Amino acid sequence: MEKSIFYHAGCSVCVSAEQDIVNLIGADQVEVVHIGEDRNRIAEAEAAGVNSVPALLTPNGHVLHINYGASMADVKG
């Protein structure tokens, strides 16, 4: 199975959700991407359908928006 991708922006909501997702899915099954720092991956996240962070992109291309930390507009600043 391909990995899921967890997009976040370093906010407290993001960090808490990241820990939960890593615990549930397993660290080896999820790539964690900080799009506040790794800004050249913002376009990729938006193209995948990520509207806010934290969000989990599943291997089958679904986006799970988990709780609510910040909008993509906030991330882009």
Place this chain on the structure above:
Amino acid sequence: MEKSIFYHAGCSVCVSAEQDIVNLIGADQVEVVHIGEDRNRIAEAEAAGVNSVPALLTPNGHVLHINYGASMADVKG
């Protein structure tokens, strides 16, 4: 590890998220509760901090609200 609990109300957003979560976590690691039908578990979900469905209650007591299907007020009708 204790199981997670996935609360939903049968909506299309819920069903899609349920399939994703079961695929990611494993069916044996998550109890699926339809609080639209199993209404005597609504109070339990609210006490755990569930504000909308679908939502995943992790074994450590965190609530992950995943996308947005319906508010608890909608579920209670």
